[in-house]
Amino acid sequence: MRFQPTETFAPATRLASPHAQTIYASLLRPDRPPPIHRERHELSDGDFVDLDGFTSPPGAPHVLVLHGLEGSSRSGYVAAILRGAAERGWGATALNFRSCSGEPNRLARSYHSGEIGDALEVMKLLRQRSSGPLYAAGFSLGANVLCRLLEETGADAPVEAAAAVSAPFALDACCRKIDGPGPFQLLYRKQFLRTLKQKARAKLRRFPGAFDRKAMEAAHSIRAFDDAVTAPLHGFRDAAHYYEEASSGPRLHAIRRPTLLLSASDDPMLQAPVIPLDAADNPLLSPVLTEYGGHVGFVSGHWRAPHFWGEAQVLAFFDTFAQGAHPK
Numbered sequence: 001m002r003f004q005p006t007e008t009f010a011p012a013t014r015l016a017s018p019h020a021q022t023i024y025a026s027l028l029r030p031d032r033p034p035p036i037h038r039e040r041h042e043l044s045d046g047d048f049v050d051l052d053g054f055t056s057p058p059g060a061p062h063v064l065v066l067h068g069l070e071g072s073s074r075s076g077y078v079a080a081i082l083r084g085a086a087e088r089g090w091g092a093t094a095l096n097f098r099s100c101s102g103e104p105n106r107l108a109r110s111y112h113s114g115e116i117g118d119a120l121e122v123m124k125l126l127r128q129r130s131s132g133p134l135y136a137a138g139f140s141l142g143a144n145v146l147c148r149l150l151e152e153t154g155a156d157a158p159v160e161a162a163a164a165v166s167a168p169f170a171l172d173a174c175c176r177k178i179d180g181p182g183p184f185q186l187l188y189r190k191q192f193l194r195t196l197k198q199k200a201r202a203k204l205r206r207f208p209g210a211f212d213r214k215a216m217e218a219a220h221s222i223r224a225f226d227d228a229v230t231a232p233l234h235g236f237r238d239a240a241h242y243y244e245e246a247s248s249g250p251r252l253h254a255i256r257r258p259t260l261l262l263s264a265s266d267d268p269m270l271q272a273p274v275i276p277l278d279a280a281d282n283p284l285l286s287p288v289l290t291e292y293g294g295h296v297g298f299v300s301g302h303w304r305a306p307h308f309w310g311e312a313q314v315l316a317f318f319d320t321f322a323q324g325a326h327p328k
Contacts, residue, residue, distance in 0.1 A: 021294030056091025114246025264293030
């Protein structure tokens with residue numbers, strides 16, 4: 001049985017446009033988490049990731065949250081899932097990808113849309129610690145990472161259920177959209193490239209020659225940055241090779257855990273079809289495509305008193321498993 005939203009999404013007053021949804025949610029979504037503690041997890045390759053969260057009572061569910069490009073555990077959508085888990089008496093952990101916790105990681109390599117090893121290590125750690133079910137929610141880049149992890153692990157995936165919000169299932173097409181014309185596309189590019197380049201400059205100070213500085217500084221598109229930095233740091237020939245290997249869209253048939261795929265048709269960072277059409281062929285997937293919502297937006301209610309519908313639906317999806325209402 002596929003998940004059906006608990007209510008129909010309607011954009012908040014004055015926030016009907018995709019850019020209004022995206023920008024409002026990014027800037028004004030509450031980012032205050034419940035009380036959390038930070039733990040440094042030492043990775044198998046000598047690097048580390050920082051985990052922010054709280055433990056679950058014996059037998060209670062635990063939720064792992066994966067953030068988007070240049071996000072962190074401080075991102076508003078992450079805080080919303082942590083708050084929802086706390087309200088339910090569950091545990092929750094937010095994984096800060098390498099370099100995203102406020103401290104540079106140790107190695108030259110960092111994180112990217114197809115890097116699943118770190119998330120898998122953390123999932124296995126949480127699986128060992130928790131006696132209850134483990135769920136995972138990913139947003140944007142983190143959603144693609146989550147789907148790639150589920151595809152690679154198949155029936156051995158260490159989670160009972162997962163949710164992917166605004167996933168860039170086709171990375172090449174996603175970059176064409178972000179790198180395209182228009183003032184809002186320019187705004188999104190500049191926002192991403194500002195922090196990506198800051199981190200890249202710091203990398204070169206510690207690892208001279210890791211990639212071409214001139215090419216990095218000359219990059220004014222996401223694709224050019226991935227060609228100059230992401231690909232060489234992570235063993236890809238170029239950006240095209242990276243996008244091909246890291247995109248989760250072509251492999252959704254391999255997922256063997258119930259997974260919510262939540263996206264908006266008007267997402268300003270994703271090309272249509274926003275959710276691959278053949279996703280419906282996998283009975284374990286619940287594709288939910290709204291007409292409006294932007295990118296990790298889904299702001300309903302009134303702009304002065306917003307309701308963040310997307311996070312609410314992710315938690316409602318997990319509720320069906322926690323209550324034993326969803327057949328396996």
